[in-house]
Amino acid sequence: MALKGKVALVTGSTSGIGLGIARALAAQGADVMLNGFGDAGQIEALRAGMEKEFSVKVAYDGADLSTGAGVAGLVKAAQDKLGGVDVLVNNAGIQFTAAVQDFPDERWDAIIALNLSAVFHGMKAAIPGMKAKGWGRIINIASAHGLVASANKVAYVAAKHGVLGATKVAALELANSGVTVNAICPGWVLTPLVQKQIEDRAKANGTSVDAEKVKLLSEKQPMHKFTTPEHLGALTVFLCSDAAETMTGVAHSMDGGWVAQ
């Protein structure tokens, strides 16, 4: 229960990686603020279920993080409802694929707003409270696409490269404050975000979803295995530990060897 007495805010935690990370932090005793979209009844069941399973406080706020005001409001809600933000995991993200020349302006703006600007707004809102306490952990969920590119993902790749830049700047500024700032760069994780890409590819290529899963992995990863939300939760818990107190400004890959090539 290394995180007993701490509060963790995990953005985009009603699904996928964010949910895996929120559960891992709660399992270590942290009170958790959940955020993200979805069916109200299912989210309430998730929130209440986590409270019971881990004996911690779990709150939920459905703020839309595509505006700075939305992000600042979410940080304030965590402070008001749970007493602060000691661990901030900037995880919410979306994807869209098209060639640069065909990429809709509106999709570019939406991806930059959520995948990049929300990370800036979240750090900006949470840092003063962390500095005042002399302890904090900021973990930004970037991607292998923060380090290397793939065709047809201009906004996502640009945003994720930007997340790594913002992570390094904040890490330098906070180096002697007790607050560390790191990024995690997952390879393929089988979440709704990736499931949709696989289904789109199966439709476009006239193949099966299972065949496209294997193709997707083998195109990018030497290891033909998905990283899981539980793996990423465990890495996040490690980054929150005392053992990681001098790890800051780093992009931690967990990607089946993707960027080793």
Ligand code: NAD
């Ligand atoms: P997901 O689609 O399963 O979950 C995304 C979460 O963000 C959901 O809770 C959703 O409700 C929330 N969300 C979406 N728009 C929002 C908004 N405007 N405001 C607030 N919340 C919003 O996706 P995931 O695969 O779990 O991805 C999580 C993060 O991990 C993203 O930043 C993604 O880029 C990154 N990532 C994913 C993979 C992968 O293979 N799945 C790989 C590398 C990085």
